[in-house]
Amino acid sequence: MQLLNGTNIYLRAIEPEDLDFLFQIENNEAFWEISHTQKPFSKYELKKYLENAHLDLYEVKQLRLIITSQKNKEKIGIIDLFDxxxxxKRAGIGIVIAPKYQNKGIASEALTLLINYAFKHLSLHQLYANITNTNTQSIRLFEQKKFKKTGVKTDWIFTNGVFKDEILYQLIND
Known part of the structure; x- marks a missing residue:
């Protein structure tokens, strides 16, 4: 699908062969704050998830895509539509880039592709993102894509003994 192909990356459906990559990402404690994860995932749990990944977006209310390099087909990250x-006509959006690929413009390209897909193919009216106030990279990324700060949930996330605010960003499809 052309909407999911970029210059350096493309977004593709999850395959059973992605089990080890998902295991690495989902069990990286650095990402737990943004994914609201409380515990490690077993390969068994992830395998069960993969068995249902083919289900329709309209049925499961989530679409998870693997961010993949055009150059060498390497798995770079994950981008989701959720809720x-x-x-x-709305959905939440989340993105995780594997540590060695961060700060290379990949998240920006993946986010652009998913925004275009959501607005053009799914005919969504809006996308939103919930970002902790300390996640300056994500704030910058979403603001560059014209997401607007529309609310703050004070002391919303409790992690490592500290409360953090969660900022609501929205992008309206005009």
């Missing part, structure tokens, strides 16, 4: 609501 998909076709009635209200």
């Amino acid at each position: 998909f609501n076709p009635q209200h």
Whole structure:
């Protein structure tokens, strides 16, 4: 699908062969704050998830895509639509880039592809992201894509003995 192909990356459906990559990402404690994860995932749990990954977006209300290098087909990260609501034409968006690929413009390209897919193919009216106030890289990324700060949930996330605010960003499809 052309909407999911970029210059340096493309977004593709999850395959059973992605089990080890998912295991690495999901069990990286550095990402737990943004994914609201409380415990490690077993390969068994992830394998069960993969068995249902083919289910329709309208049924499971989530779409998880693997960010893949155009050059060498290497797995770079994961980008999600979640809380998909076709009635209200909105979805949340989340993105994780493997540490060795961060700060290379990959998240920006992946986010652009997913925004275009959501607005053009799924006819969504809006996308939103929840970002902790200390995640300056994500704040900068989403603001560069014209997401607007529309709210703050004070002391919303408790991690490592500290409360953090969570900022709501929205992008409206005009």
